[in-house]
Amino acid sequence: KPCSVTWWVDNIWVTEAERRDKGIKAPPNDYWVNQLNAIRVFDQLIHNTDRNQGNLLITPEWKVWMIDHTRAFRTEPTLLKPDTLRRIDHQLLEKLKGLTAESIRKVAGPWLRPEEIRALLSRRDLIVAYFSKQISEQGRDSVLTGLPRETPRVSVP
Helix, strand or coil, X not given: CCCCCCCCCCCCCEEHHHHHHCCCCCCCCHHHHHHHHHHHHHHHHHXXXXXXXXXXXXXXXXXXXXXXXXXXXXXXXXXXXXHHCCCEEHHHHHHHHHCCHHHHHHHHCCCCCHHHHHHHHHHHHHHHHHHHHHHHHHCHHHHEECCCCCCCCCCCC
C-alpha cells in the first residue's frame, strides 16, 4: 500500500539556506566539507532531483542531515550534475564498488522497482568511473578523503 515514512531529527540549529542567508561561516575543517562531498555523491547515486539548501538540516555540532528524498530513484541511467562531484571518502568509494543488485534488493527491494535498481547501478558505475579517472589524473591524495596518513620513515641520529 502507498505510504510515507517520517523520521524526526532533533536538535536542528539551522537549514543550509538559513546558514547561508545569515552569513554564518561553516567551520574550516574537513568534517564539514566531507559531509557535503558525501551528500553530492549520494544525490547523484539516487538521482535526487530536489536537493536544495532548505532540505539540508544542520545541528549545533555541524552534523548535516539530508531530508526530503521524494524526488529520487529515477530511472535515468545518467548523472544529474557530475560537475558537483569533487572528492569522495575512500571507504564510500569501495562500498560503491561492492554494491550489487542483490544487495540493493535485500534492503530496498520492496520499495524499488527493477528498473530503478538498474538505473542506480548505472549511475554507480558512472560515479566510480568518474572518481577513478580523477584519481589517475590528480592522484589519490587529491581525490580521496579519509585516507590514513602515511608518514615517511626516517632515522634520527
